[in-house]
Structure formats: structure tokens, C-alpha cells
Amino acid sequence: MTTDEYSWIEKRWLSPILEANELRLSVRRGKVIARKGWVRKLSVRPGLITGQVTSDTGASCEVSVRMEAIDETWDAVIERLANEAALAADLLGGRVTERLAFVFEEEGHDLFPFDLRDVKNFCSGHPDDPNCIDAIAVHFDFARLINGHPMTLFEFRGRSQAELVESMRELRQSDDAETNGDGEPAQSSVEGAKALLDGYWERGVVPHLAFRVERTRLSETDALPVVRALGPGPGETPPEEVVRVLAPLMRTARKRMDAIHDRAESDAVEMQEAPDPIAAESLDDLLVAAAHQHGSLTSGFVANALGIDPREARQYLKWLVEEGRLAVVGRARGTKYLPVGAEAPAGDADEA
Structure with missing residues (x-):
């Protein structure tokens, strides 16, 4: 790590x-x-x-x-x-x-x-x-x-x-x-x-706000809770009517925002330079760099290279998968660990 x-x-x-x-x-x-x-x-x-x-x-x-x-x-x-x-x-x-x-x-x-x-x-x-x-x-x-x-x-x-x-x-x-x-106070340069x-907080101090964007779907009855809580809109429009009009717009906006986010993450992965194994500061960095250098890793390859038990090597690789630093394809003896964003060989993709 x-x-x-x-x-x-x-x-x-x-x-x-x-x-x-x-x-x-x-x-x-x-x-x-x-x-x-x-x-x-x-x-x-x-x-x-x-x-x-x-x-x-x-x-x-x-x-x-x-x-x-x-x-x-x-x-x-x-x-x-x-x-x-x-x-x-x-x-x-x-x-x-x-x-x-x-x-x-x-x-x-x-x-x-x-x-x-x-x-x-x-x-x-x-x-x-x-x-x-x-x-x-x-x-x-x-x-x-x-x-x-x-x-x-x-x-x-x-x-x-x-x-x-x-x-x-x-x-x-x-x-x-x-x-x-x-x-008179003493002069200072x-x-x-x-x-x-002076005047910085003329409109009062805004409390800190923390946001977490989660991809969860709200039911129709749970959508836009703030709008519902505000009560009738202009012209005494019932809040349920306001929600009925706004909810489809919000869903469309959310889908587009997710698409932009996914595209930005994908572009970042593609632009990321392959790490240098020589510059690795930890075993985790070394394994990720080796995956970039060789295209993929197996538990047997890592075990032989480090002189450790294959089960221990497999655990190291699984941790890197959980942390989002490697991806896994295949099953059993055909399992391979690839750099995130790398395309799996056709044979491995069929097995996964």
C-alpha cells in the first residue's frame, strides 16, 4: 500500500x-x-x-x-x-x-x-x-x-x-x-x-456541507424529499405535482451525470502511464507495475518470483483487486490479474 x-x-x-x-x-x-x-x-x-x-x-x-x-x-x-x-x-x-x-x-x-x-x-x-x-x-x-x-x-x-x-x-x-x-496605533509596513x-461574511457564515454521490434509485414516493418538505409551490401548486414534473428531469440529468463521470474515469485510466517497477516503494506498487509490464499476472508467477506460497500470492492479488488497482478474469487455474482498464485476451474473456 x-x-x-x-x-x-x-x-x-x-x-x-x-x-x-x-x-x-x-x-x-x-x-x-x-x-x-x-x-x-x-x-x-x-x-x-x-x-x-x-x-x-x-x-x-x-x-x-x-x-x-x-x-x-x-x-x-x-x-x-x-x-x-x-x-x-x-x-x-x-x-x-x-x-x-x-x-x-x-x-x-x-x-x-x-x-x-x-x-x-x-x-x-x-x-x-x-x-x-x-x-x-x-x-x-x-x-x-x-x-x-x-x-x-x-x-x-x-x-x-x-x-x-x-x-x-x-x-x-x-x-x-x-x-x-x-x-494613534504604531505604523506598520x-x-x-x-x-x-471586513464584509467577508456579510450574508452570514455558511455551515460546512458534505456530499456523497451514490448510485441509488429512489422510489417515486421518496424522490425529491426537499421539494416535498417545502410545501406548495408558486400559485399554491401541490408539492406532489411539482415532484411529478421535476422527477423525470432529475432522472435524465442523473443518467447524464453518471455517463460523464464514467467517461472521465475511463479516460483517466487510458491516459495513466504504466508505473515503473524500479520506482516501486512497496510490494503492492511492485505487483501493479509488474502487471502493466507483463500484461497480466498469475498467482503461480508471483509465488515463484517472490518465493512464497501460491495461496499467499493469491491473497495479495485479491487484495489489489478489492482496492481497485487490478482486475481479474478467468476462473480456477486460468485466473489472471490485469491492470485496471486493460482488455483481457479473447480466451480469458470467454472463461470469465
Whole structure:
């Protein structure tokens, strides 16, 4: 497994579990569960993440992740944000940068967990195993969430974006009041970062929104729930009538959006350069590169090349298939593992 597929913020959150050798197998399975969208109802509050993890059998369990919220450090951090223009701009833009994370470290607190002891996991399905597959899946899903919506990380650590902006505004007003009472402030060649706040949130702070696009079909009675909840439309048009008109348009738009998404993914696979085996940093990368180089792999070929049991080689290849890095064709002794997007030979395609 390589960490190159993650952004820096995902790496920082996941590093304790990715670096734990004893969790290697659990990390593989947890990653697959999160990628398949089996983590549902992810909720974030100060110091607490909760989620529901389902399996292919339909069973589900509740997972919670706790980490002590930051309290006293926030005042010092807010003052730093108010006095450094670049940091204030990052906050107002909804970005969490490495520089911003370093400010927390300088003030005596880590924004991210440093090791497994910094977080406390609990899973209703595996109460005796705090680092079970389901708990790890929730960590992967939370990493995905903060990559798209970084301000969620601040909310988990104790302050929302709205609260931070409001605190900076109050600090600015307090400083202005002191300046008016003491005379002219000292001149500075650096523009004050607090000026960035003027008028920025004139229409109020929009709370963070997290979206997950899932290819699920809604029944007619479940379609467009927001439209139904809004009540009658213009001219007292019943909401059911509005839904009846809009639902076909939404279904057509969704089909086109899915088609565009599939085409973009297909084009990305075709444009992807074959990885270089010499540059591989892990066994996973080496196997994927070998599949590109040879066109396909078999468990027997991998077993002979690595000097391991064929069953172990088959397990490695199956993991790569589950993670979406290889595709499989054929059955039994004719099973072959191909690079994703590669066309199977005619004989293999007939067997699959």
C-alpha cells in the first residue's frame, strides 16, 4: 500500500494506522469498506466522530472515535490567525494548510493524532478490539471528508469555522476599541490581516456541507424529499405535482451525470502511464507495475518470483483487486490479474 494516493491532510490523519505494521491486514479491509461507501451516517461533533458501518451481508455496527477537544490553545491560535494575513486568508477560504497545522504544534497542541493512543475507538460489533476493521473504515471515511471539507477537522477539534471567524472579529473590535482610547496605533509596513474580515461574511457564515454521490434509485414516493418538505409551490401548486414534473428531469440529468463521470474515469485510466517497477516503494506498487509490464499476472508467477506460497500470492492479488488497482478474469487455474482498464485476451474473456 502506498500513501501517494492521499492528500497531505489525509496522510496526517491516517498516518498512525498506516504506520502500524500490526494493522496492515485490517487497514486493507477497512480501506475497501470505506471505498465501497459502507460507512454511513458519519457525524462530527467536538471531540467525537460517529458512524454506522454496514457489511455485504446487511449487518451493521456503530463506531465512535473520540479525541480530546482543544480548549485553552484556541485563544492563542486565534490571535496568531488574526495577526498573520496568510493564515487568516486560509481560514476565510476554508483551507487547512501545513503551516496552519504547525501553528497548533507551536502552541502546544497537535491538530492531528500523533499515534494510536491519541484517539479512542469503540465499535459495537467488536467491543474488545478498538482498532477493528470497522473502526479503521470510519477513519478512512473521515479522512475523505476532511480532504473535501477541511473545516470539519476544526469542528472536531473544538471550534467551527463560524466560531473562529466570530472570535477573530471580536478580537479585532477589541483591538480597535483599545486603539481609539490610546491614540494613534504604531505604523506598520505589513497590512493587518484583520482587514480581511471586513464584509467577508456579510450574508452570514455558511455551515460546512458534505456530499456523497451514490448510485441509488429512489422510489417515486421518496424522490425529491426537499421539494416535498417545502410545501406548495408558486400559485399554491401541490408539492406532489411539482415532484411529478421535476422527477423525470432529475432522472435524465442523473443518467447524464453518471455517463460523464464514467467517461472521465475511463479516460483517466487510458491516459495513466504504466508505473515503473524500479520506482516501486512497496510490494503492492511492485505487483501493479509488474502487471502493466507483463500484461497480466498469475498467482503461480508471483509465488515463484517472490518465493512464497501460491495461496499467499493469491491473497495479495485479491487484495489489489478489492482496492481497485487490478482486475481479474478467468476462473480456477486460468485466473489472471490485469491492470485496471486493460482488455483481457479473447480466451480469458470467454472463461470469465
